[in-house]
Amino acid sequence: MTKLVLRALNPIALQFGPFTVHWYGVIIASGVVLALWLSIREGARLGLNEDVFYDYLLCALPVAIICARTYYVTFEWQYYSAHPSEIIAIWDGGIAIYGAIIGGFLTMAIFCHYRHVNMWTLLDVVAPTVIMAQGIGRWGNFMNQEAFGVITTRAALVAQHLPNWIIQQMYIGGHYRVPTFLYESLGDLVGFALLMLLRHRRHLFKRGEVFLAYVSWYACVRMVVEGMRTDSLMLGGLRVSQWLSVIFLVVAVCTFIYRRRHQADLPWYTSLFVPEGSQKS
Numbered sequence: 001m002t003k004l005v006l007r008a009l010n011p012i013a014l015q016f017g018p019f020t021v022h023w024y025g026v027i028i029a030s031g032v033v034l035a036l037w038l039s040i041r042e043g044a045r046l047g048l049n050e051d052v053f054y055d056y057l058l059c060a061l062p063v064a065i066i067c068a069r070t071y072y073v074t075f076e077w078q079y080y081s082a083h084p085s086e087i088i089a090i091w092d093g094g095i096a097i098y099g100a101i102i103g104g105f106l107t108m109a110i111f112c113h114y115r116h117v118n119m120w121t122l123l124d125v126v127a128p129t130v131i132m133a134q135g136i137g138r139w140g141n142f143m144n145q146e147a148f149g150v151i152t153t154r155a156a157l158v159a160q161h162l163p164n165w166i167i168q169q170m171y172i173g174g175h176y177r178v179p180t181f182l183y184e185s186l187g188d189l190v191g192f193a194l195l196m197l198l199r200h201r202r203h204l205f206k207r208g209e210v211f212l213a214y215v216s217w218y219a220c221v222r223m224v225v226e227g228m229r230t231d232s233l234m235l236g237g238l239r240v241s242q243w244l245s246v247i248f249l250v251v252a253v254c255t256f257i258y259r260r261r262h263q264a265d266l267p268w269y270t271s272l273f274v275p276e277g278s279q280k281s
Contacts, residue, residue, distance in 0.1 A: 009169055011143045022091045024140040031136035032061070035129035042125045047274035052117060053126075060107040064100040065090065071099025075233035075240055092144065096233065097134055098244055104130075120208035124269055127214035128195035134218070135188030141181045142169060149178025149228045180228045187221035199269065206266040208259065212252045219249035 014021040036057055040050045072094045073080050073087055080087050112119040141147040154176050157167045162179070170177045191214065199210050223245035226232055232239040259266060 008145060008171070009143060009165070011145075020091070023143040025091060027140040027143065028133075028137045031133035032057075034136070035126070035133040038129045038132070039126050042129075045273050046121060046125065048117070048122070048125070052115065052122070055115070056108065056111050056122070059111055060104045063107045064103040065095065067103025068095035068097065068100035071096040071102075072233065075235060094146075096241070097137070098241055101130075118207070120211065121272060123211035124199075124205070124208060127211040128192050128199065131188050131195070131214055131218055132192040135185045135192060138181045138185035138188070142166075142179075145169060145172050146231065147181040147184070147229060148172055148231060149180040150230055151175040152178050177230075178228060180225050183228070184221060184225040187225065188218065191217040191221065202270050203268055205269040206259070207269055207272060208266070209256060210269060212256045215248055215252040216256075219245040219252065223249070 009023075011023055012020055013023045013026050036053060040053050043050065043053060069088075069090055075096075076094070086092075108119060108122060111117075112122055138147065148170065152175075154167060157170060157176060157179070162182075166179060166182065167176070170179050194217070195210060195214060198204060205213070223242055226239050226242040226245065229239075233241060
């Protein structure tokens, strides 16, 4: 009988002497670039100049990365306190998406205040592209063999009709693992598709509700998938991201109900569209 040889995919995309390009960074950067392009296209329908998106990204990207890494390191401090030189090694993985979301949201609040842009409108524009980028970014975890679930069998993975290259990459530490990265990626991309299909329906979303729908959808996806992972960030005996998902879901739903009941004059999202060629700075 021929012995099955399992080889993990190389996490390094390119090597130029001491300069190394990791697939993790390439995949995440690809998601960001695609999100920027789609946001600019939608922003044009609302009269937003594309410079708004470039300027916001320049402000938000470094803040989001720092917050994402800070979030991760904080809840893994027992390890990083003993290995301080690895705190900045984001190329090896270890950035928490919730940290990035929080950092990006806070940056947007400040950015919109100083640029005199309606924050709810901008949130509605970028929300579908953010969840798309999150879905793409999970494949960076795949390349680094992160965000996995409990021990399983090869037969169980084959039964899910997964291609062999995914199954091989799920052989981690001498065991096959449940590909929870894949489940979250698919959940994110389904959310992206739904938001893109429904966002332009007349009298469906009011301003700000595309964003609230994104928060609610992602919180549900993350809550379920996080419960399946074995590498979750923990606080005591609690999975941090799972409980944060519950909080975000409750806040999003309560905000939706409050705005519908007490802000009856909110415009419909589609009513914000402007004639082609009209743009705001």
